[in-house]
Amino acid sequence: MRNLRSARPIFCFDSSTPEFCTRPRWSCDGESAWSILNKFQWLNRLPLNALLAPLGRADLIDAEPNLDLRFASMIDVKTTSTNLGISSARITHAFVPIQNQTLARAIFSNVLRYCPICLIDGFHATLFQCLLLDQCPIHCRRLQENCPQCHDTIEYRLNASAAANPYSCPRCLIGLSPSIDAIHPS
Numbered sequence: 001m002r003n004l005r006s007a008r009p010i011f012c013f014d015s016s017t018p019e020f021c022t023r024p025r026w027s028c029d030g031e032s033a034w035s036i037l038n039k040f041q042w043l044n045r046l047p048l049n050a051l052l053a054p055l056g057r058a059d060l061i062d063a064e065p066n067l068d069l070r071f072a073s074m075i076d077v078k079t080t081s082t083n084l085g086i087s088s089a090r091i092t093h094a095f096v097p098i099q100n101q102t103l104a105r106a107i108f109s110n111v112l113r114y115c116p117i118c119l120i121d122g123f124h125a126t127l128f129q130c131l132l133l134d135q136c137p138i139h140c141r142r143l144q145e146n147c148p149q150c151h152d153t154i155e156y157r158l159n160a161s162a163a164a165n166p167y168s169c170p171r172c173l174i175g176l177s178p179s180i181d182a183i184h185p186s
């Protein structure tokens with residue numbers, strides 16, 4: 001099994017900063033914060049405490065954070081944009097577009113909802129978290145809410161477990177995207 005717990009960077013594609021491996025062209029409009037941050041973590045393999053700094057949340061290093069990925073307030077957008085090499089607009093749109101958090105929590109799921117076909121290509125949309133949407137508008141496939149292997153739900157959060165297992169199920173560790181698994185050097 002591939003080593004998912006390495007804290008050392010694996011390799012770089014194009015680096016926009018001297019500190020972190022980034023691959024800006026690996027993201028696209030509409031991509032979710034879960035997908036963007038998991039890809040960044042896939043490249044960098046940082047312990048959660050080290051991952052907080054490039055997201056502008058070094059203040060949480062000693063807080064054992066368990067951040068809700070629905071809300072842009074979990075990160076500093078400008079700092080994240082700089083360190084990930086992705087525009088502030090795209091980062092902002094990677095979160096739920098509703099300011100009222102009570103309403104947003106009611107409409108957007110707190111567990112990962114995904115299109116199996118999109119995920120094969122390493123794409124997850126913020127829109128998929130909307131409970132009013134039943135299927136992927138591109139592939140017309142019903143959105144899934146369970147891990148394909150262990151069938152557990154996957155929290156839509158950034159915490160130590162998620163950071164240690166990027167783009168994978170934190171419970172059974174299966175990789176969720178074959179295209180991302182395929183570029184891993186091992």
Ligand SMILES: [Zn+2]
Nearest residue numbers: 115118136139
């Ligand atoms: Zn799809």
Ligand SMILES: [Zn+2]
Nearest residue numbers: 147150169172
């Ligand atoms: Zn699983």
